[in-house]
Amino acid sequence: MFRQQGGIRLKAVFVGAGSMAEAIIAGALKSGALQADHTYVTNKANDARLRQLAEEFGVQAGYEAGAALQDADIIVLAMKPKDAEAGLESIRSFIHEKSVVISLLAGVSIDFMEETIGKPCAIIRSMPNTSAAVGKSATAIALNQFVTDKQHKSALHLFSAIGTAITVDEAQMDAVTAVSGSGPAYFYYIAEAIQQAGEELGLDHETAKELLIQTLLGAASMLSKNDGQAAALRKAITSPGGTTEAALRTFDEFRVKQAIAAGVKEAAVQSKRLGDAYIH
Numbered sequence: 001m002f003r004q005q006g007g008i009r010l011k012a013v014f015v016g017a018g019s020m021a022e023a024i025i026a027g028a029l030k031s032g033a034l035q036a037d038h039t040y041v042t043n044k045a046n047d048a049r050l051r052q053l054a055e056e057f058g059v060q061a062g063y064e065a066g067a068a069l070q071d072a073d074i075i076v077l078a079m080k081p082k083d084a085e086a087g088l089e090s091i092r093s094f095i096h097e098k099s100v101v102i103s104l105l106a107g108v109s110i111d112f113m114e115e116t117i118g119k120p121c122a123i124i125r126s127m128p129n130t131s132a133a134v135g136k137s138a139t140a141i142a143l144n145q146f147v148t149d150k151q152h153k154s155a156l157h158l159f160s161a162i163g164t165a166i167t168v169d170e171a172q173m174d175a176v177t178a179v180s181g182s183g184p185a186y187f188y189y190i191a192e193a194i195q196q197a198g199e200e201l202g203l204d205h206e207t208a209k210e211l212l213i214q215t216l217l218g219a220a221s222m223l224s225k226n227d228g229q230a231a232a233l234r235k236a237i238t239s240p241g242g243t244t245e246a247a248l249r250t251f252d253e254f255r256v257k258q259a260i261a262a263g264v265k266e267a268a269v270q271s272k273r274l275g276d277a278y279i280h
């Protein structure tokens with residue numbers, strides 16, 4: 001924990017107070033990665049939202065972020081990508097040599113952030129996913145040249161409070177976004193199809209839902225326990241001439257595997273397209 005790293009209590013400012021900021025704040029306070037009295041949250045204009053976060057988590061919240069930013073070890077950019085430029089402009093004069101900017105913004109390049117800030121500054125670009133809300137995000141981070149080992153460790157520790165965290169080269173961020181950023185949505189899409197088929201086969205909504213959720217949880221645990229050996233696990237269920245084989249044969253006829261792979265690759269292309277809008 002940060003507190004154990006030389007007894008330092010890191011000061012963090014969240015610029016943006018939406019669902020992703022809340023998930024990180026909740027996880028980081030629970031794990032001890034951050035402390036409420038050293039955490040400041042601000043947003044654009046939604047005062048009621050700030051009061052709600054202050055009440056729920058005991059963090060400081062408001063529109064007088066200057067002093068907190070000046071003092072911050074970590075500045076988390078948690079607005080939507082379209083607000084990136086305004087957000088960066090609002091913090092640039094407060095950034096100092098010991099602070100690190102951690103961006104959650106999908107598609108916004110480190111180059112764009114460096115140029116908008118306009119001075120040497122440690123920047124970490126991250127891609128978490130919405131499972132952060134239940135502490136199960138798969139987060140990847142990429143660093144610029146100014147990030148120190150200590151800041152790198154602190155960021156991994158922060159993201160570990162909302163799931164797992166790994167470090168990649170920034171060039172891999174489009175692929176990461178396609179696999180794990182958008183990834184939960186693919187499984188929800190498959191879940192919708194199974195739920196619908198279950199109901200069409202005569203199960204009531206609740207029964208189909210319970211069976212589906214537990215089946216997904218079980219499959220995720222099996223994958224985790226068996227080192228991601230999806231093909232081997234699938235084969236172990238598929239009896240010759242049995243029901244699974246019938247389902248998989250039908251999926252193959254519809255080229256479902258190829259369709260999913262093409263969709264994931266298209267997500268990466270779209271990530272790059274969106275990112276190109278954030279190059280100076």
Ligand SMILES: NC(=O)C1=CN([C@@H]2O[C@H](COP(=O)(O)OP(=O)(O)OC[C@H]3O[C@@H](n4cnc5c(N)ncnc54)[C@H](OP(=O)(O)O)[C@@H]3O)[C@@H](O)[C@H]2O)C=CC1
Pocket residue numbers: 015016017018019020021042043044045046047049078079080081083086087090104105106127128129130181
């Ligand atoms: N959803 C996902 O699956 C993933 C999202 N992300 C990224 O996380 C980021 C946050 O997403 P999410 O939490 O869903 O967003 P939300 O829309 O829930 O929240 C955005 C927040 O940013 C604030 N804001 C807007 N402009 C500014 C500004 N100039 N200065 C300060 N605050 C500002 C808004 O304030 P106000 O309410 O007052 O307007 C609001 O609090 C995005 O960049 C997204 O790309 C990353 C990975 C996955």
Ligand SMILES: O=C(O)[C@@H]1CCC=N1
Pocket residue numbers: 106177181182
């Ligand atoms: O769909 C999107 O563009 C964002 C990025 C990853 C998840 N949601």
